[in-house]
Amino acid sequence: MTPREPRHEPQVLLLVPTGEGAGLTSACLGLIQALDTIGLKAGFLKPLRQDELNGPGPDRSCALVSSTLGLHPPAPIPQAEMERLLREDRLDVLMEQVVELQDRALSTAGDGTPELLVMEGLVPTRHASYATQVNAQLAHALNARIILVGSGDLAEPRALAEQLDMHARAFGGIGSARTLGCILMRLHNLPGGGDDSGLAAGTAVPTLDEPLLAELRRHSPALATDRFHVIGMVPYAPALSAPRVLDVARALGATVLNEGEPERRVLSTSLCARSASNALHIFKPGSLVVASGDRDDVVLASALATMNGVPLAGVLLTNGFLPGENMIEMCRPALKTGLPVISVETDSFTTAQNLGQMGNDIPMDDLERAERVANFVAAHIDLQWLKDHLSRGYTRRLSPSAFRHQLVKLAQQADRRIILPEGAEPRTVEAAAICQRRGLARCVLLGKREEIEEVARQRGIALPEGLEIIDPDRIRERYVAPMVERRTGKVNALTAEAQLHDNVVLGTMMLQLDEVDGLVSGAVHTTANTVRPAFQLIKTAPGYRQVSSIFFMLLPEQVVVYGDCAVNPDPDAEALAEIAIQSARSAQAFGIEPRVAMISYSTGESGSGADVEKVRQATRLAREQAPDLLIDGPLQYDAAAIESVGRQKAPDSPVAGRATVFVFPDLNTGNTTYKAVQRSARVVSVGPMLQGLNKPVNDLSRGALVDDIVYTIALTAIQAAQRD
Template identity: 55%
Template sequence: MKTILLVPTGEGVGLTSACLGLVYALECQGIKPGFVKPFSQELQPENERTTALFEHVSKTKTVQPIPYAQVVHQLSHDQQDELLEEAVRLHREVAKQHDLIIVEGLLPNFRDSFADDLNALLAQALDAQVVIVSGADINNPLRSAERIEHQIRNFGGAESNRLRGVLFMRTKGLPEDSAQIPVTIDPNLRLLSDTSKFVASIQQTYSYIGTEKLPVIGLVPFSNTLSVPRLSDLAAHISAQWIHEGEANTRRVLHSSLITSNIEHELHKFVAGELIITAADRTDVLLASSLANSNGIPLAGLVLTEQHQPNEQALNFCQTAIKQGLPVLHTPLTTFETAQQLSTFGNEIPVDDIERAEQVTRFVSSHIDPQWLNSLISGAHSPRLSPSAFRHELVQKSIAAKKRIVLPEGDEPRTVQAAAICQSRGIAHCILLAKPEAVVEVAKARGIELPHDLEIIDPDLIRENYVEKMVELRKGKLNELQAREQLQDTVVLGTMMLALDQVDGLVSGAVHTTANTVRPAFQLIKTAPEYSLVSSVFFMLLPDEVYVYGDCAINPDPDAEQLAEIAIQSADSAKAFGIDPRIAMISYSTGTSGAGADVEKVAQATEIARQRRPDLLIDGPLQYDAASVESVGRSKAPNSQVAGRANVFIFPDLNTGNTTYKAVQRSANVVSVGPMLQGLNKPVNDLSRGALVDDIVFTIALTAIQAEQQSA
């Protein structure tokens, strides 16, 4: 699935027209793209234009954007991640029916200072390629290029792999006849010569604009004909009331003229498409407008200004002409104020102006480079799972799984809050092992609202039920007295509940060590039949993509066989969470550039993993930079399908893995989810003792999904 995000350089560049034109151009190539506008910038939700126009023009339903009030509220309450997850949800909804999606970005303006930052985050969240949409002036190529340069900085600059092209809209300074191009989808009408000259002028200062890396995909002329509003669109803007509406819904305002002097000096202004503006007491102008209309000159309309009402007798005298369709309005504004207001009216297409929307759509699409469209359709795309998409998928899959997760640290404040969130959102049915009164006290102190169906079990009331079963499970290794003593530990008690299938998974570690959490699982749950060891992975939520790190928590120094098994486990874990694994076996040496026992171990592990799982894309030994940085990967391992593109990193030992994950996490301020244990018969997961509430929520979701995978 490909996603193209259209990002404007500012207001008035024709973003809506660009979106509609690109959609239509793709349809003409045989592709039916989806469309999403994730964030509305309309103060009133009912005024949302682009989504409504897309549905009218394409005859296709799509999702409604997140209302502006909600966007502002979530951003101001530091809920950026939640906002992006909702945008991902809308995107995924449309993606169910489409392989290519056009997304409309936010308009940078004085009111919404967050627009540029949110556009950049949206591109990451949706793993979108970016097309910059900008106005242009043929006579000022430097100014046009500066707007592009300013915007692409938000996406990492000219070298960013996200950038897909530049679309110049409403281009001024072109020859007069270029804006009169028929409204068709004929690629031969593209302004190839003008585009080539304009790009050459830009490249004198900004050499990369117009190259293969950042092509100019279209130069769309400004069209007076297609940029003009209907008279009905202007009425509210000038506070006018209708005297006679006539054909206001179809007559378009090509120009407007103030009539202030003697009528004989103004008659040349009475032409088709002209909006005549004059004072309400100018009966001569009213008569002239009526006569022009009767003579077959389709004026756009007549606006009568000033506080006093137009002459009734004169209006009655002109009724026959007026009824032939001439729209007449009255506004309390002065003639000058009316003209000023009209000059500030935007070029946006109203929701109900379907005729203009369809014409603009075809006009824009006829100027988009068909070769670029073909490359967009046919070009290979390696999808990346963004952190926002990962969190969204995590929550959705866990909701669908409907699993019971036991939390042995039942009165720990972060755990109580996470359980309340998971229960209320349906992420899992949570069971807190704790005294009910202790949980209630924690909730009251923290202002946590406990869902009515959140299950709280007093360990003292159930502990005895597990003594006999535990002795049986660990036959010959402990007696009843020892079992009873060990069951005082709620982690052991929760693990017994899991071993007996009374719950589907266990999450602990907010106050317990990893050893406290894992040891009972090794003793009571044991490894799955197909595996010989238990390992772990962290999901590292980097800005652009989610990486999987294994093993950073369990095995101190695995041999080649064990390392291969860790790689296979980690790849399967990645797949379970929507990541198409490209596995790098990490070493201090790439390929055969170095030697030594440690490098040899990684090379052997790579071969073993390939033999056991030929379906996996796996390579090693690879240094970390060769695995993760495309340019380094091409240099050090040019024939590798993994180098520079890896998303699953298998470290050779615990020292390397744990150090690397913590260095990346802290230095880059990256959220890490885990460690998630893999290889057990049933899911048990450990938390960091510094875990935040969100960390616990996501670990509960991970555990629920693991349980679903293992029961499938």
């Protein structure tokens, strides 16, 4: 198989809020803005919508990112669709949809692929009790690093430290490689708050409050480690939370009596319950004066203050009372300066309560505020540290969701014709129907039409239009002569005709003659029944002397490759080296960065004996034959798979603790291990996929599920396209 270049996905930074009101969207805006100032291009993705926070209409976060930063992320998956899949226990399907959104976000990010993708996680609310679970799955599906977004009062450092500790546990804890750090937003009692004037992206980062950090570390020592960093400490700036009079009118459903300048900012709200002469202190810049509509003295005082040059935010009249025409005329000069006046039906006390319940979210049409927030947050982020640490100590992994999405996408692009010799086998019929409908392959079922249609009826399967059914009795005769020619001296016409009664042999001949592009069998046949005709008729590809197999093991956080678990009982060192190289190339062809571990019962030089020596020699041969690959061995399984064990047992190995391709010393070890992992850990395994043949033939386990067959058909179609 021709390897394809590994897909260099941008690093995903998943911003996870510790609660409502943490300033999640503001943190995303600021982080993207700040990354841009140090030359790192970032895209944005909000994969999942939350209606209770967003309200009706377009998604607020996506709209703000688009208007402020010029990015055009795709619309998030609707909350109803997300919750339906969660109820149906189809989290894997939801994550595949997220991976598809990621592809779309990258394709619409402008010129070139972004180096980073900033992603907004779910906000934990009373309704969204599933937020933590889904955020953890998002991190796994997109191989994302976590930045926690929190807020609080610096007078309570213990509560802040415990909040970070608690939310980090879903991602392996504060000390894990996945958890990168935190951005603390809207911090009260932090120097630098209260004024955003002069702060813009690119401004020197203010010194982090060291006494506060020391206090946080005292309550959470993990905060002091190099694995977790306080990336930003953003002070609370009231001016950045100031709504416009326009926003107040929308929130309260107010009637606009004088539009004036609706963009004026409400820096404070003052309820005037006393006479105007006793409340002169409320008539100050940015103040929204709230009073009953029949309080002519307050209305006049507001007009006088305006005419004296005090830029009030506006006047809000309550109780449904409106000033008389004479009063309006008297205030006309003030109204002409742009003073907004709005009115509500509720009484003053209720109106004040409603004002207090207004959220701090940035309206999607408030471009000015969004830009100021982005610049202010960016100016309080330690960007140099972030730039220096984005890749350190973190291994890129292909997640199961990304792998499945990639299989579907590549198979659809391949558009290959795949023969299924076990045409009337129920699981195979269902898998063929699924593949045909989803465009994963043009499937051909070998079998009697009436038998296949009866199977479909019994299982409630609708056979899609375009699904081919070929009766083997009608075509068998024309393959006799080509088979005799292919196996000259080994079969004659009589024996060839007899062998072609086996549909696997017949399908293999169709493949050999390029009438189909690949073959999948094994749901009811043994591996030998599937593989033997391929050895005899297809034969090995140039440069290989044997056929081997791999399984793609969909572990919870990543996809790894196991080989050989199905074909070669006891390969010698030369054969084992070839299996390692074949397996690495296959992994690379499917987007997995190959780091090959040659598995044994000992690591390095710790063991001796013929079995260990075989693995040691195979490692040396594989390195000589493929110096471009990372290959190491012998390694015990735990030393190959677990980072901490790898550092202890093989500290200088480029593979230990990071392996993605596991090559077992013999079939007994490989088959036992794959089945133990598959069944005990409930891991989906895709395969076995045969490698080293001239054309793609793949075997199924006789216990294969419908999904296993679907993905194997997709694999086969991709192999065929890559061979071409």
